[in-house]
Amino acid sequence: MNVGDALSRLPGYSHALLVVPDEEGYPLSVATSFRVVDGTVEVTPASTGPSAVRDTVEARLVVSHIRPYPGVGYDQRRYIELSGALAVGGPAWRFNPEAARGWDEQELSFPELCQRALPQARRYLAALSTERGREVKPQMSTGWRFFLATRLPFLTATIVPVFLGLAAAAYDRHFSIGLAALTLVGAMAVHLGLNVANDVFDTMSGVDDGNFTPTKFSGGSRVLQYGLVTMRQMMALAAVFYAVAIIVGLALVAISGLGLLWLGVAGVLISYFYTAPPLRLVHRGLGELCVALGFGPIMVLGAYFVQTGHYALRPLILSIPVAILVMLILYANEVPDRFADAKAGKRTLVVRMQPAAVIRGYVVAVAVAYLVVIGGVVFGVLPWPTLISLLTIPLAYQTWKGLKAHYDSPYQLMSYLGKNVNLHLYTGLLLVIGVLLGILIRR
């Protein structure tokens, strides 16, 4: 904050706090009224008793505002601290400001302020570690660290397409519970490996460090930024998930046939090279396509193949709406991340496009997702009960409205990003239910 800007804001405050050092070296503060006159501040003389305020070049003028909610808390926090020289005497004291700092929560949200303060927290912990001769780290239980590092709630993006593939296989009279469980474990391992590897590579490239507006849907898990997990632990975790995925995948290939191998290899490679060099697919504007392929056709067709030993048109058509909707999770989540992404050279679609085009793109993609379901039913590929997935159209509408209204407000956008995640989940589950109802009706 510069001095001119700070002075222009002062009239918005009811009073100021004048702070000076006293003769014993203690800060001495006293409230007073003030007015801004030609780049300086006239301060009403205040009495501090025997320890009188004297001329000093080390004065501070502090203004502060909050709006309390008795019994709850407060909001609208803002303050400014001006530093400069104070000349006392006469009917008005004169304060000449030379520097200013401050914060207004309506201009810089509290969560963003906290993110920007991470280096200070790390410095403090480092100093404390030196002081104590042992490493002092932030604490969190292993379970919660795992939950945070893996971004476990996002597993719905895997569960939905796997269930859809299994439902499609059941529709074609093939279903083994053991193979279904193994498929789910393998798919979840790839997804969790992707989440963890994504954090590793985004931290290495500086994307996550430069993101000051992460939300629970975007900006990575931030366990590395918070010092909750080390880079080595994250790399080991990613390796374990990928190892599990490869072992389970090979077992499923051995059981179901070589036709699954190419799909599995494609899934693991897309997952790994999503953020990993040299391909870094997400940096090239291919993130949406990768996510759509990985969490759409690859998972739906893979789950279907494991059960049936062949591919088919129905699971492919079923995979398209969930592919589009999961792609839109990433797409919308990139909106609050776009400045950090651009700074780190991560040229996502949202970074490349104008806001109006991004929003139009969202509408078109959602429309295509629903039209594929309608078309699938009209052409007899999908059972007609899958039309119940259209019940989520109002949710899509709400998400679009939120995206439009809060495009530039990461934290106001957050609840709509949540609706967008639910749009994929509910539409996918309704498609699963629709296919299962199709089995009942057919009988």
Add this chain to the structure above:
Amino acid sequence: MSATVVAGMPGPVVELLNKALVGELTVVDRKGRLRTDPLIPFWDGRHILMTSSILFSRKLEDIKRNPKVSLSLSDPVGIPAQPFSRATIQGDARVIDDDLHQGWYRLLPLWEAKEPIIKTFLKPMQKLGLPLFWERAIIEILPKRVLWWPNGDTTRDPQVTDLRESAA
């Protein structure tokens, strides 16, 4: 050297401390410059207590180097006390940061009394959003001198109370 014993804090100032949702804490930084930050003050009958996240720990570093601080209670909006008055409390502060994760929880009853919603933010799922905000130190101020302005009028002389019954 002088031994220091703290006498009683004036009643109206205790009232301000118990009502204040915000106070302005001034510390002296490494270069001898003053630095003021708003914080919620609590009173435990002997010390003024505050808590600061390690995210905003510059003041903690400053206090460790120089314990001389002052706290101003001056904002009629942030201090819903009736009748309103103003006070400045000078004192010596220390930082208690031996358990950043749990140590500050002893302030929770006092914090919750002023900001009941705080307990909501302490649920595990909520804390995940900003985990380092909940790694916190306690600032404990032993009051030394209190300036109290009845009715909040600082153009008049304050009542000054020296809380040290000092002996050589």
